Amino acid sequence: MLGGDNNLIRVKLFLIGAVLLASLSDLSAQTSTSDPPRVADTPALDTELQLQSFDEVWQRIRDTHWDPQQVGAAWEQARQELRPKIEQTSSIKEVRLVLNDLINRLGQSHFGIIPQDTYGIMEGKGGPKDHDAGIRIRSYQDSLLVAQIRPGSPAAEAGIRPGWRIEKIGDLDSRELSKQLQKLVHGPMRYETLVGLVGERLTAGGKGDSISIDFLDQQGQSHRAELVLQRSPGKFTSFGNLPPMRVHQIARTLDGQIGYFWFNAFLDPVQVMPAYNRTVRNPEHSQGLIIDLRGNRGGIAGMTMGMASQFATESSPLGVMTMKGSQMKFALNARPKPVRVPVAILVDECSISSAEIFAGGMQDLGLARIFGNRTAGLALPSVVTKLPNGDRFQYAIADYHSASGKSLEANGVMPDEPIALTPKLLESQNDPVLERAIQWIQQQTPQTEAK
Amino acid sequence: MNKRLKTLAWLCPLLLISPGLAATSSAQEAADLPSAEEVLSAYVKATGGVEKYKNLKNMSATGKISIPQAGIKGSLEMLQVAPNKVQVKTDLGGLGTIRQGSDGETAWELSVITGPRILKGEEAKQLMQEANLKKTYEPQSYYKEMKCVGTEDVDGEACYKLELTKPNGVVQTDYYSIQSKLQVKSMNEVVTNMGEMKIAVKLGDYRETDGIKMPFKMEQSLPNGMSQIVQMDDIRINVEVPEGSFDLPQEIKEQIDQN
Numbered sequence: 001m002l003g004g005d006n007n008l009i010r011v012k013l014f015l016i017g018a019v020l021l022a023s024l025s026d027l028s029a030q031t032s033t034s035d036p037p038r039v040a041d042t043p044a045l046d047t048e049l050q051l052q053s054f055d056e057v058w059q060r061i062r063d064t065h066w067d068p069q070q071v072g073a074a075w076e077q078a079r080q081e082l083r084p085k086i087e088q089t090s091s092i093k094e095v096r097l098v099l100n101d102l103i104n105r106l107g108q109s110h111f112g113i114i115p116q117d118t119y120g121i122m123e124g125k126g127g128p129k130d131h132d133a134g135i136r137i138r139s140y141q142d143s144l145l146v147a148q149i150r151p152g153s154p155a156a157e158a159g160i161r162p163g164w165r166i167e168k169i170g171d172l173d174s175r176e177l178s179k180q181l182q183k184l185v186h187g188p189m190r191y192e193t194l195v196g197l198v199g200e201r202l203t204a205g206g207k208g209d210s211i212s213i214d215f216l217d218q219q220g221q222s223h224r225a226e227l228v229l230q231r232s233p234g235k236f237t238s239f240g241n242l243p244p245m246r247v248h249q250i251a252r253t254l255d256g257q258i259g260y261f262w263f264n265a266f267l268d269p270v271q272v273m274p275a276y277n278r279t280v281r282n283p284e285h286s287q288g289l290i291i292d293l294r295g296n297r298g299g300i301a302g303m304t305m306g307m308a309s310q311f312a313t314e315s316s317p318l319g320v321m322t323m324k325g326s327q328m329k330f331a332l333n334a335r336p337k338p339v340r341v342p343v344a345i346l347v348d349e350c351s352i353s354s355a356e357i358f359a360g361g362m363q364d365l366g367l368a369r370i371f372g373n374r375t376a377g378l379a380l381p382s383v384v385t386k387l388p389n390g391d392r393f394q395y396a397i398a399d400y401h402s403a404s405g406k407s408l409e410a411n412g413v414m415p416d417e418p419i420a421l422t423p424k425l426l427e428s429q430n431d432p433v434l435e436r437a438i439q440w441i442q443q444q445t446p447q448t449e450a451k
Numbered sequence: 452m453n454k455r456l457k458t459l460a461w462l463c464p465l466l467l468i469s470p471g472l473a474a475t476s477s478a479q480e481a482a483d484l485p486s487a488e489e490v491l492s493a494y495v496k497a498t499g500g501v502e503k504y505k506n507l508k509n510m511s512a513t514g515k516i517s518i519p520q521a522g523i524k525g526s527l528e529m530l531q532v533a534p535n536k537v538q539v540k541t542d543l544g545g546l547g548t549i550r551q552g553s554d555g556e557t558a559w560e561l562s563v564i565t566g567p568r569i570l571k572g573e574e575a576k577q578l579m580q581e582a583n584l585k586k587t588y589e590p591q592s593y594y595k596e597m598k599c600v601g602t603e604d605v606d607g608e609a610c611y612k613l614e615l616t617k618p619n620g621v622v623q624t625d626y627y628s629i630q631s632k633l634q635v636k637s638m639n640e641v642v643t644n645m646g647e648m649k650i651a652v653k654l655g656d657y658r659e660t661d662g663i664k665m666p667f668k669m670e671q672s673l674p675n676g677m678s679q680i681v682q683m684d685d686i687r688i689n690v691e692v693p694e695g696s697f698d699l700p701q702e703i704k705e706q707i708d709q710n
Contacts, residue, residue, distance in 0.1 A: 064676040239545045241522035269563045270547045277566075300546075306565045315644070326674040331644040333568045336709030383676060385520045397676045 046389075047087055050095045053387040054086045057099055057113075057395075060385070061106070064397045066324045070106055078105055095389070103395075107187040109378035109409060110353070110396040118243050118392075129204040130236075130246075131229035133211060136295060137166065137199025138349065138421060139192045144174045144199060146215070147348075147421055148294075148431065154227040160215060163426030167214040167222070169202050188410035193376040196295070196350035205229050218427045237268040239300065241384040241392050247272065251279045258441055259285030262292035266299030266354040273306060280310050280339050288342040288441030290434065294372060298353025301330070301381050307358060309333040311343060311367045318361025319408075321381050321398035328398075330361065342444040343368040344437035347413060351375040357400065360413040364403035369440060370415040372433045377412035487597035487613045488590070490627050495588050497632035499663035504588040507663070508533060511690045514667075514683035516541060521677060530690075535579035536697045553579045554697040557707065567702035569710075573619055573642040593618070602629065605636045606653075633657055634666070648674050660686045 058079050065071045085098045096113050103111040134153020137144050144166040149156045166174045181198060185191050203211060208228075215223040234248025249263040249272055261279040263272055280289055291307075308318050309332045317329035345359045345368045356379040362368035380396035387393050401407050417440070419425075419433050429435050485493075495501055509532040517524045525543035538552040547563035558575035560568045570578055580586075586593035596616035603612045603626065610626035617623060619642075626636040638651045656668035667683040699707070 060676075237545060239523070240518070241520075268545060270545060273547075273563050300564070302564045306563075309566055323674055323676070326648060328645045328648065328674070331646075333565055333644065335566075336706055383520050384522070386522060 045089065045092065045095070047089075049389045050086050050089065051083070053095070053389040053391065053393075054083055054099065054102070056385075056387055057102060057393055058083075060393070060395055061103075061111070064324055064395065065106075066322055066397070066399050074105070078102055092389070092391075096391070099393075104186055108380060108396060109188050110380040110382035110394055112394050113387075114243050114384070114392040114394060116390040116392070129201065129206070130232060131207055131209060132200075132204040132232045133213075133227045133229055135160065135199075135203050135213075137196060137203065139178070139195035140165065140422065142175055142178050144169075144178070144195060145421060145423065145426075147426070150233075154230050155225070158225040158227060160213075160223070160225055161217065161427075162430060163423040164215040164217050164223070165423060167216055169213050170211055172202070188377050190349060190377065192349040192373075193352070193378070196348070200295075200350075203227075203229075204232070207231070218423050234264065235268065235271065239267060241386055242267070242299070243384075243392070245297070249275055251275050253282075253284060254290065255287075255438060255442070257285060257287035258438060259289045260292065261290070262294075264295055265297050266301070266303040266358075269300060269303055269306075273303065276307060277310065286341060288344065288444060289339070290344045290346065290437050290441070291368070292346040292434070293351045293355040293359055294346050294348040294433070295350045296352065296355035297350070298355055298357075301354050301357060304354050304358040304361065305330050305332060308362055308365075308367065309335060310339050311362070312365075313338050316365055317403060318365070319357060319400055319402040321400045323398040330357065332365075342441045344441055345370050346372050346433050346437060347375045347415060348373040348433075349376055349412075351413075352378050356408050356413050357402070360402035360406075360408050363413060363416065364406075369417070370413060371417045371437045371440070372415050372419055373421070374414055374418070375408075375412035377408065377410045379408035379412075484599045484601065485611065487599045487615065490599055490611045490613055490632075491587075491590050491597070493632040494627055494634060497664070498657075499659075501588050503662045504584070506689070507584050508689050509692055510584070510686065510688050512683050512686040514681055514685070516543075517680045517682075518677055519680065527681070530692065530696060531582040531584075532692055532697070533582055533584040535582050537578055537582050538697055550700070551578060552697060552699075553582070554699055555579070557699060557703065559699065559703045561700055561702055567700070567706050568644070569703060569706055570644075574644065576619075577642055590615070595620075608635060610635060633664070650674070656682070658686075661688050663688065 058075075062071045062075055082098055082102050086095060089095045089098060096115070099113050103113070134150035134155040135146055136148035138147040139145070146160060146162050146164045146166065148162055149160055168174060169177070178195070181194050182191055185194060205211065210226055210228045213225050213227065215225065217223060232246045232248070234246035236244055237247045238244035245265060245267065247263070247265050247268040249261070251259075251261050254260045259279045259282055261276055263276070266272070279285065304318060312332035312334040315332055315334045317331050319330045321328050321330070343362070345362060347355070347359050347370055351359065352375070356375045356377070359368070359370055359375060363370050379400055381398045381400055382394050382396040384392050384394045399407070400409065417436060419436060421432070425432050495504060509530070511530045513528050514526070515524065516527050523543060525541055527539065527541045529537075529539040531537045535553055535555045539550065541549045543549065549560070549562040551560045553559070553575070558570035558578040560570060583593065590597060594615045595618060598614045599611050600614050601612050603610055605626045609629045611629060613625045613627065615623045615625060621640045624638040625634055627634050634654055636651065636653050638649065640647055640649050651672040653670045654666035654668070656666060657664045658667050665686055667686070669681045671679045671681070673679065
């Protein structure tokens with residue numbers, strides 16, 4: 001009973017909070033120091049609210065960080081040094097700079113301030129980045145490269161091809177941009193990941209926006225494209241304090257008997273999980289499965305357990321998170337009839353967070369072979385909370401080690417088959433990572449049919 | 452040895468290493484402590500009396516759940532029939548519905564995120580025990596050992612601190628208000644598929660339902676830094692239980708068939 005038996009309700013609901021950890025990396029949280037001022041900068045600041053926000057950020061980290069070394073004397077010193085600076089700020093942007101200065105001293109992922117106007121789209125205020133050009137940009141040497149084009153997108157309609165180098169985006173010279181991004185690299189954030197995330201942002205905008213991009217093709221010929229941005233595919237979703245984003249998934253059958261599933265975030269489980277389960281359990285996909293996590297930004301960490309469980313023959317964990325004073329296993333729920341076909345997982349430098357937890361665990365447990373580029377290495381389970389000043393604060397609450405014991409933070413998941421994208425490779429094969437995965441699956445003999 | 456003396460005997464080794472004045476003070480305090488049985492009995496009396504509890508066959512409840520740090524809100528429904536049938540449904544909007552239950556033989560969980568799962572071992576026993584309504588008014592039938600180990604303030608309220616050893620050996624620490632006799636806090640270790648976890652629960656907003664006072668608000672602190680707040684809207688006892696209420700969901704039946 002609720003009163004006398006003090007176990008009743010709390011035990012039954014226990015796992016809810018445990019599986020909802022946000023392992024999603026938001027660019028707003030990572031790079032707000034470089035963002036231009038927004039509308040929210042203009043109102044006069046309530047200094048007391050900003051001080052309360054500072055105190056909450058400082059205290060939450062002190063109270064929940066798993067490493068006492070990180071939140072010892074140096075943390076107290078940081079408070080004494082930075083808190084007075086809040087009183088000197090005159091705009092919310094300056095407040096964010098101080099807060100990011102504090103947070104960046106940890107040198108770890110999943111600590112950041114997410115501006116409140118990021119959430120405007122869910123409050124009917126429209127979103128500044130709701131449309132895009134359909135280009136996936138990755139780094140190449142000291143410049144930028146078109147890694148993929150979304151079919152049907154403005155970039156596809158304009159005839160832009162994977163492998164083309166980007167010379168300019170608007171007035172921004174790509175080499176100059178590259179130099180600027182090198183300077184922004186901090187903590188575990190890699191340059192390659194930052195290029196991908198910033199590239200996504202630079203080719204996105206609002207309704208009616210257009211961008212001009214200068215390209216250089218493999219033959220050295222210049223192309224200029226004026227692209228009117230198209231509404232990004234997928235459904236806008238928001239869950240709790242996580243920043244809203246469009247969740248998009250693609251499920252299809254390749255080469256007759258290979259199932260393919262791509263999704264951009266571990267969010268919207270009501271839509272994503274059934275679609276994923278149908279794909280991996282589809283009897284037609286008897287030759288193998290490809291799970292494409294390229295560009296996947298993470299999300300609800302619990303979804304990694306449900307997805308990996310489809311292949312689990314025993315209840316080994318995907319990994320273990322170590323919190324202040326306790327540990328939690330990312331437990332798999334072994335199925336009586338696990339899916340037993342070759343599984344390829346595609347990753348790149350923008351596979352982040354939950355995407356890394358999933359890929360790393362599947363690799364460690366021998367349940368999948370990984371293809372592509374090393375993942376971001378931004379893999380700490382976190383929580384997003386609302387600050388008194390309205391901004392959101394994302395903070396990691398645990399260290400995470402994959403099933404084999406290796407830390408994913410700063411290291412990422414190393415593919416079994418690394419494939420570096422070059423203009424030449426992309427010219428000869430539209431999607432060399434996908435093609436290599438298909439080739440590998442076709443070379444395998446499926447194990448026991450278990451659909 | 453009566454129960455009070457038992458408590459004193461347990462405290463003796465501690466007293467040997469305590470400084471003189473503190474030892475005297477602690478010994479006096481221990482001597483003033485009631486036994487755990489007395490504290491639990493006072494709780495039963497304050498919340499309705501043994502006879503009310505003995506007539507309790509089942510309970511249903513509806514309420515809200517929130518995880519404030521994550522900005523998450525949802526609703527919940529539960530039904531339990533003594534001694535071991537349980538059904539809980541939590542709806543968290545975009546996360547879908549999470550269900551847990553037991554038909555008295557099989558304990559299970561079903562969620563969009565983790566799929567169907569049959570609970571085993573200690574985790575299954577733990578869920579079924581939730582419908583054991585007897586352990587409130589006959590705690591000695593459940594706990595292996597019960598001790599009142601001192602007094603402690605919980606949010607400014609003076610409480611007796613009880614250590615109750617469960618059949619699996621885990622010690623649960625409960626706090627009962629000295630003044631109101633009501634339970635205000637519990638610290639426990641629960642078994643989940645993610646491991647054994649320590650949680651703290653604060654209980655409040657006691658209201659009377661058909662002659663029994665129950666806490667309508669529970670705030671659970673999880674080891675990951677999150678807290679879950681459960682606020683009940685409605686609790687009913689001895690309700691009519693529709694046939695088939697505890698039938699296993701199809702997905703669970705399929706798992707059993709495939710095993």
